[in-house]
Amino acid sequence: MSELNANAVVSTVHRPMGFAEFVMIIAAIMALNPLAMDMMLPALPNIGATLRITDGNRLQAVLAVFLAGFGAGQLIMGPVSDRFGRRPVLIGGMVVYCVASLLAIAAPSFETLLLARALQGLSTSATRVIATSMVRDCYAGRRMAGVMSLTMMIFIAVPVLAPSLGQLVMLWAQWRGIFIVLMLYGVGVLTWSALRVPETLPVTARKSLAIPQVLDAFRQTVTNRQTLGYALAAGGVQGSLFAFVFCSQQVLTGIYKLGHYFPLAFAAAAIGVAIAGFVNARLVGRLGMRVMSHSALIGFVVVAGTMLGAEHLGMLNFPLFLALSTLMMFAFGLSFANFTALAMEPQGHIAGTASSLYGSITTLLGISLGAIIGQSYDGTLVPFTTGFFLCTLSALAVVTVVEKGRLFVPHHKAG
Structure with missing residues (x-):
């Protein structure tokens, strides 16, 4: 029996669900976040026209406030779930997600829409934390990495297809219809979770919400060299990803003049993450998390340097940009899951x-870097390619320090 197949019988914590349903529902829960994020991309010009926002860089706030709520919310979701269990926090988060979608549907102003987006981000911080925690409750080591990779293979179709889905919805309902779809999806996942998801954290393993205990848990997290180091590195690579997402609509429609074909180009680039999820699920059990992620990170830096050099040489045409963006997504997929x-x-x-x-550090660092790069957009790719290279190079430097210069070396006890 292979290692990943063995996962089906290793954990009994998630019963009555079997292994396949567990992976699928974790993926569906985690997909709430990228679905709400990426469906909005083709709608930004329409939102601007409806709510009288003419500055393309200001429209990036529709994405940025969502991620800010997502990043900040994670600080409290973990301690609360460690105290009261995973299930109540998960259900509560999805209820808020549906309510926030309703608020966005009725939003009369840009400010109200931003409030709804912040609430959506806050609610998906609960779903993301709980999904990750449930996997950790049930699995460890390379098995945990394998389950995360299988989960990513399923839910990664969301960012690949979401912009096209958003474009399709706008054919009959414009941008408000996107939030109707998000609400219906949230209701569906909420119902599935309420009926099938068990509590994976035993009462005996729960922690106190007393301030000293919470602060001590935070201290243990940030003082662990491996945890903090890989959180900072993940934030660096995520910064380049967020920069791509923030700028993609402006770049692909403004510089490369793709118009309504923008979602197809975005999907072509995002397919790299899906391929990475498949490759990682197949190989991580054999090679280990460090070999996979360190190789991907070095490849990330090479891709970033190539894109930067091509832009300065005036050679970054659309086919080359798309190819390098796909490689960027592939490297991100391999590195982030293992980080x-x-x-x-x-x-x-x-x-x-x-x-x-961990989620707060990576998201807030990533959104800070991505927002800096995104707000620097000036109609050229110079800010993006420069920021991309600096983000990935910094991540490689952090990982090198964490591993004391010994990259690629598997730690058999820890993965």
Whole structure:
């Protein structure tokens, strides 16, 4: 029996669900976030026209406030789930998601829409933390990395297809119809979770919400070299990804003049993450998380340097940009899932709190870097390619320090 097949019988914590349903529902829960994020991309010009926003860089706030709510919310979701269990926090988060979608549907102003987006981001911080914590509750080491990779293979279709889905919805309902779809999806996942998801955190393993205990759990997280280091590295690579997402509509429709074909180009680039999920699920059990992620990170830096050089030489035409963007997504997919597993590996005893703090660090760092790069957009690719290269190079430097210069070396006990 292979290692991943063995996962089906390793954990009994998620019964009555079998292994396949567990992976599928974790993917569906995690997909709430990228679906709400990426469906909006083709709608930004329409939102601007409806709500009288003419500055393309200001429209990036529709994406930025969502991610800010997502990042900040994670700080509290983990400790709360460590105290009261995974299930109530998960259900509550999805209820808020549906309510926020209703608010966005009725939003009369740009400011109200931003409030709804912040609430959506806050609610998906609960779903993301709980999904990650449930995987950690049930699995460890390379098995955990394998489950995360299988989950990513399923839910990664969302960012690939979401812009096209958003474009399709706008044919009959414009941008408000996107939030109707988000609400209906949220109701569906909420119902599935309420009926099938068990509590994966035993009462005996729950932590106190007392301030000293929470602060001590935070201290254990940020003082662990492996956890903090890989959180910072993940934030660096995520910064380049967020910059791509923030700028993609402006770049692909403004510089490369793709018009309504923008979602297809975005999907072509995002397919790299799906391929990475498949490759990682197949190989991580054999090669280990460090070999996979360190190789991907070095490839990331090479792609970034190539894109930067091509832009300065005036050679970054659309086919080359698309090819390099797809490679960027592939490297991101290989590195980020394994960075998450590596960061969480030492934190099994405080998985919820550690997942919260890890998620906040990576998201807030990523959104800060991505927003800086996105707001620097000036009609050229110079700010993006420069920021992309600096983000990935910094991530490689952090990982090198964390591993004390010993890249690619598998740690058999920890993955």
